[in-house]
Amino acid sequence: MNQRWTLELESTSYTVTLEPGNRWLELVAWGPRGVERGPSPLANRGDVHFITDADAAPVEYAPRGLRPFSGADLAVAGDSWWRFDADESTETVLRLAFVDEVTGLRAVQCYRAEPSTDVLCRWVEFTNTGSATLEIDRLGSAGVCVPTGLDGARLTYLTGQWSQEFTRRSTVLEAGSFRMESRFGVPGHQYVPWLAVQDAGSPDGPAYGVSLAWSGSWELDAEIEPSGLTRVRAGRLANPGPIRLEPGAALSTPELALASSVDGLAGLADVWHAYSRKLAGPRLEKRRPVLYNSWEATGFEVNGARQLDLAKQAADLGVELFVVDDGWFVGRDDDTGGLGDWTPEQSSFEGGFGAFVDSVRALGLDFGLWVEPEAISPKSKLYAEHPDWVYRLDGRPATLIRNQLLLDLGKPEVFEYVRGVLDELLTAYPISYLKWDMNRPPTERGRPGAPSADLDAEHVTNYHRLLDHLRTTYPDLIVESCAGGGGRTDLATVSRSDVVWPSDNTAPLDRLRIQDGFLLMHAPHLMSSWVTDAPGVFDPRPRSLRFRFVLAMAGVLGIGADLSHWDADQRAEAAELITRYKELRPILHTGRCRVLSGPERTTAASQYTLGDQTVVLAWSTGQLVGTPLVPGRSSRIKLHGLDTAATYRDEAGVEYSGAHLVHVGLPVEWTAQHDADVFVLTQV
Structure with missing residues (x-):
């Protein structure tokens, strides 16, 4: 029996394995292709005291009976324990089934690599093969383990209220847990069911993200586990609850999309943008008037x-x-x-x-x-x-x-x-x-x-x-x-x-x-x-x-x-x-969009690149440099991803090397009357 499975994405991979007792799946590695070839950076290497082995392991998904202390993904009244049953995979979906022989609950953990992207979708399909109704108080879509270190996790999330949605926030979680939810019957204005995780010691380092595909009430939490890794749990909220699964009935959780990038939050946004375009399919080419x-x-x-x-x-x-x-x-x-x-x-x-x-x-x-x-x-x-x-x-x-x-x-x-x-x-x-x-x-x-x-x-x-x-x-x-x-x-x-x-x-x-x-x-x-x-x-x-x-x-x-x-x-x-x-x-x-600088900077800018053309939208958000009344220099916008050896020409005929635009930056001159601009550069 194959005890290890690797899903290959566009440039990354995701590898899971069965633990020796066949009771749960563990994450082996997640990152650029090839990271799975070597000792797992997530596996627990120490002794376990006062908790279960599952509480200390990088578990992919577990019921409360198996994982009673560090946070379970599924909570069924009376608790549940299961063991691996079968590999039911298809050409496009990894399907690994677990069964609880006492209650009759059957859980198929599903993984689908989204073609041409670095997004992996996960969900669980349940069937009640027993004779009694099962009451579910917590219905997670997945547990997601991120290899953070001793400095804890930097969490980036989107919050706000009506008229202030999508406010970018970040916090460092050194211990304990972080939680977001909506009981509004829609995702709501206060939080978005999306989270990015980075090692707090490397704020510009690799970023891992989750985004829940559910249009109703939801919950998402992140917790520093005993071994130091950060584990994210997300799923629909049983509101009102509990959710009842009758004998013979089936139930699927919403999909949770996972993404990762070695290029930090900006690179993670690139992955999500690519996924948005994939979801649009042919409709992406449709004119939005x-x-x-x-x-x-x-x-x-x-x-x-x-x-x-x-x-x-x-x-x-x-x-x-x-x-x-x-x-x-x-x-x-x-x-x-x-x-x-x-x-x-x-x-x-x-x-x-x-x-x-x-x-x-x-x-x-x-x-x-x-x-x-x-x-x-x-x-x-x-x-x-x-x-x-x-x-x-x-x-x-x-x-x-x-x-x-x-x-x-x-x-x-x-x-x-x-x-x-x-x-x-x-x-x-x-x-x-x-x-x-x-x-x-x-x-x-x-x-x-x-x-x-x-x-x-x-x-x-x-x-x-x-x-x-x-x-x-x-x-x-x-x-x-x-x-x-x-x-x-x-x-x-x-x-x-x-x-x-x-x-x-x-x-x-x-x-x-x-x-x-x-x-x-x-x-x-x-x-x-x-x-x-x-x-x-x-x-x-x-x-x-x-x-x-x-x-x-x-x-x-x-x-x-x-x-x-x-x-x-x-x-x-x-x-x-x-x-x-x-x-x-x-x-x-x-085109590929990259936010170059946000609203907290005196010059905010976004870059859009398609083929040999690059468009830069820029806005003056703060104080001016004072020129020409006093000595001063142009504001500069450093561009991203250009060919540093190439030449780029703007619409006025001014030429720049790619190296100049990337390392020195595109010059902009703001005045009280001129507070935004559009720049178009063509590679020549």
């Missing part, structure tokens, strides 16, 4: 004449898509009504909604629409007819958040209703873009008559089914994922969406920080970013219109400002920058 969204200009006051006027102004600037946000449907005069009744308010549009859509398209614009399919207003017709379709607990009052309730999407009749509503809209009108929002977490998470239902999983499963339905049935439709901003940006959602809305905060310096964190996790082609006139929430320092445009060009460019407030000069500048963006869009969306 420059959009205009009317929300900030009109709010709930949606009427055809005003919307069409904005559409004309947007078309004049070179915008390609016009999106009508909240307020287009019956009963939606404010946030107290309408949700659930997804019928256009025909009286708001001269000639009807269809004529309005045709008028927008006649301007040369695609048409998009905002929806929030999981929400329902108590004042709606739908709620009057189906009050039993919301999450509720018998005898308990319903809690309103944002004056709305949440549909129990796990119910088959609710799923069919929502699918029918979407189909009706998408077949009745030529809609090419759908902004799917979700602003309300579940509170009274119950379904009368079904006390043991796995509500979180059922909701997430049907949410994924709806997105899959949209992709299959309407292949040309672009789907934007939004949840009050960046509340649902997990890999499972991203793999089914075309763009993501990172935050409702569009203020320039605030947004620069948000986008810096987002690009640690996802590639630029996913990052929807608008130009607005919004003032800073956390950093109110004013920035130019150019700054806002260049910032939005870092991803998928959109505009959300009230265009009637822009003067002729602003419109001319906007049109010029939109044209510029369209020229560079293939490089920005499909």
Whole structure:
């Protein structure tokens, strides 16, 4: 029997082995190809005192019975112990099965190397072959061991709140544990189910990362183990729980994606970006249009004449898509009504909604629409007819958040209703873009008559089914994922969406920080970013219109400002920058992106490289050098990954050696009026 397995990725490898008693898998090595040829850097070499062997070992996955003290990945009532049963691998998936002969629980630990990437996906498939129901209190997807040393682990994570999502943080964990979770029914704004781990003694050294593909409640923790290694556990949160596995039933955990790079956090971001592009598949080549969204200009006051006027102004600037946000449907005069009744308010549009859509398209614009399919207003017709379709607990009052309730999407009749509503809209009108929002977490998470239902999983499963339905049935439709901003940006959602809305905060310096964190996790082609006139929430320092445009060009460019407030000069500048963006869009969306310096630096910059062209977007975030009034030097942006022996020419004809750009840097001159710029370099 083969007791050792190696999965080869694009440039890295991941090797596991059975421990001598065949009770669990251990990680042998993870890193650049070949690291498995030699003594394992993770194996425990010392005596074990007062704990079990599993508590001191680099265990890949273990139930609480086997690993009672140092943190188990699976917690079943009454505990569980298992032994290796069989290798059931296929051509693409390593499948190693373990069985608990007492309870009948069968667990197949699965590994899949993602082709052409350095990402490995892991999950576990359970089957209850016994005669009794099993109650699961903890359902991890994987345990991930990282060979950190005596200095502990440096953890980098993304945190925040609404309007402050994706804030990059780091902490050094010398001992003990670190935990993040969401009980919101979505990944949430407070934390992202993503983590990077490095040896604290080598902050610029190799980085290891995990990202959970789950759109519901989740948990992730990291702990310094007795041997000094760092072990990360991640999975869906049994909320509400426990999760019950009936005799004969099967259950799979969400996938946990693992990535590693010897090039630190920036290299790890490269790996995640490559994976984002792989998930997009052929849709990566699909044009993501420059959009205009009317929300900030009109709010709930949606009427055809005003919307069409904005559409004309947007078309004049070179915008390609016009999106009508909240307020287009019956009963939606404010946030107290309408949700659930997804019928256009025909009286708001001269000639009807269809004529309005045709008028927008006649301007040369695609048409998009905002929806929030999981929400329902108590004042709606739908709620009057189906009050039993919301999450509720018998005898308990319903809690309103944002004056709305949440549909129990796990119910088959609710799923069919929502699918029918979407189909009706998408077949009745030529809609090419759908902004799917979700602003309300579940509170009274119950379904009368079904006390043991796995509500979180059922909701997430049907949410994924709806997105899959949209992709299959309407292949040309672009789907934007939004949840009050960046509340649902997990890999499972991203793999089914075309763009993501990172935050409702569009203020320039605030947004620069948000986008810096987002690009640690996802590639630029996913990052929807608008130009607005919004003032800073956390950093109110004013920035130019150019700054806002260049910032939005870092991803998928959109505009959300009230265009009637822009003067002729602003419109001319906007049109010029939109044209510029369209020229560079293939490089920005499909090229290799590297954040060169973040918002904490006086010059922030990102680099995009495709073929022989390199685009650099740069922003002045802080104090100026004082030139030309006083002696000073140019600010410099050191580029990455260029051929140091090659020559590069900018659009003004100035030539630089690759060595100069990498080691000295691209010179930039900032003034109070010139606080952002776009540089294009061509290798000659």
